Amino acid sequence: xxxxxxxxxxxxxxxxxxxxxxxxxxxxxxxxxxxxxxxxxxxxxxxxxxxxxxxxxxxxxxxxxxxxxxxxxxxxxxxxxxxxxxxxxxxxxxxxxxxxxxxxxxxxxxxxxxxxxxxxxxxxxxxxxxxxxxxxxxxxxxxxxxxxxxxxxxxxxxxxxxxxxxxxxxxxxxxxxxxxxxxxxxxxxxxxxxxxxxxxxxxxxxxxxxxxxxxxxxxxxxxxxxxxxxxxxxxxxxxxxxxxxxxxxxxxxxxxxxxxxxxxxxxxxxxxxxxxxxxxxxxxxxxxxxx
Numbered sequence: 001x002x003x004x005x006x007x008x009x010x011x012x013x014x015x016x017x018x019x020x021x022x023x024x025x026x027x028x029x030x031x032x033x034x035x036x037x038x039x040x041x042x043x044x045x046x047x048x049x050x051x052x053x054x055x056x057x058x059x060x061x062x063x064x065x066x067x068x069x070x071x072x073x074x075x076x077x078x079x080x081x082x083x084x085x086x087x088x089x090x091x092x093x094x095x096x097x098x099x100x101x102x103x104x105x106x107x108x109x110x111x112x113x114x115x116x117x118x119x120x121x122x123x124x125x126x127x128x129x130x131x132x133x134x135x136x137x138x139x140x141x142x143x144x145x146x147x148x149x150x151x152x153x154x155x156x157x158x159x160x161x162x163x164x165x166x167x168x169x170x171x172x173x174x175x176x177x178x179x180x181x182x183x184x185x186x187x188x189x190x191x192x193x194x195x196x197x198x199x200x201x202x203x204x205x206x207x208x209x210x211x212x213x214x215x216x217x218x219x220x221x222x223x224x225x226x227x228x229x230x231x232x233x234x235x236x237x238x239x240x241x242x243x244x245x246x247x248x249x250x251x252x253x254x255x256x257x258x259x260x261x262x263x264x265x266x267x268x269x270x271x272x273x274x275x276x277x278x279x280x281x282x283x284x285x286x287x288x289x290x291x
Contacts, residue, residue: 008258016161021154026070029146033066035264036142039272042254042265043138046245047130058131062139069143096283102140102276105133109273110237113244117186120244141272144279152282160231160278163206164270167199167232174198183236188243196236203232220285227281231274238273242266 019031040062044055112120125133149157175195183191207225210216216224242265246254255263 012258013165017158020149020158020161025146025150028149029066029070029142032142032145033063035268036138037062038257039254039263039265039268040134040138042263043134046249046251046254046265047127047134048249049127049131058135061135065139066142070146098140099144099276099280099283102137102144103280105137106234106238106273106277109241110234113184113187113237113240117184121186121247137272141268141275144275145271148275148279148282152286156282159206159210160275161271163203163228163231163278164235164274166202166206167235168270170202171195171199171236174201184240187240187247191236191240191243196233199232199236200229203228223281223285227278227285231278231281234277235270235274239269241273242269 019028023031037059040059041055044058049055049058145157145160148160171191172195175190175192175198178194179192181193182189183193183196204225207221207228210228211221211224242254246252253262254265257263258267
């Protein structure tokens with residue numbers, strides 16, 4: 001299993017890095033949209049939405065906002081630059097405020113899983129609520145990964161992905177070595193307290209490394225280190241949230257598309273949770289609120 005995971009990662013990671021570094025923003029957004037749509041299919045399997053018509057409606061409800069956000073913001077920027085009217089770009093600023101909802105959701109999930117994991121596991125939500133939750137977290141993940149690439153360049157999205165990947169690796173090996181105490185045994189017996197600390201330690205290392213590479217002043221370095229740690233913490237509980245949903249369904253993986261990793265949703269669950277939080281933090285840092 002470990003060999004399959006490594007082999008799959010060795011194939012996928014160079015492709016992802018090449019896409020991040022070389023694809024124009026609009027094509028990168030479309031690629032992320034395709035990944036999210038595959039993850040959406042897996043989500044619908046997990047929550048038991050079997051009606052083909054309802055699935056089609058769910059996909060339409062995802063695709064329409066994706067197209068609107070992608071092409072509407074591109075059009076606004078084109079008008080702004082063409083007619084030298086930069087104020088029009090501020091109209092697209094409403095998107096920044098939509099990050100509040102997923103950030104609040106993931107922070108609440110983190111608190112609830114930490115405090116009442118068994119109650120979360122036993123919670124029975126109506127199908128409509130599960131559909132809305134899936135729509136919200138999947139759309140927000142696409143939106144803020146895409147905008148991170150569009151507004152802050154490939155370096156920032158690459159850092160975010162490396163942050164999540166390194167944390168995942170650190171958690172795995174730290175947990176294997178020192179993982180005696182379980183993090184949330186009711187939900188995911190494999191995750192440990194030691195693994196979580198290993199992931200958070202890797203986040204500190206990533207933040208320090210980035211700060212040294214770019215020569216950030218000390219205050220900005222602290223901002224990025226803190227944001228990296230909090231993003232990884234949220235991503236860990238995002239992973240646990242999807243583990244909870246899979247456990248309620250009685251399955252180990254969301255799919256079998258990726259050998260050794262399960263489905264697409266299994267591979268991007270931490271990214272889905274971490275993206276809105278990281279984007280919100282980067283936006284605050286860029287406006288100097290932390291500095």
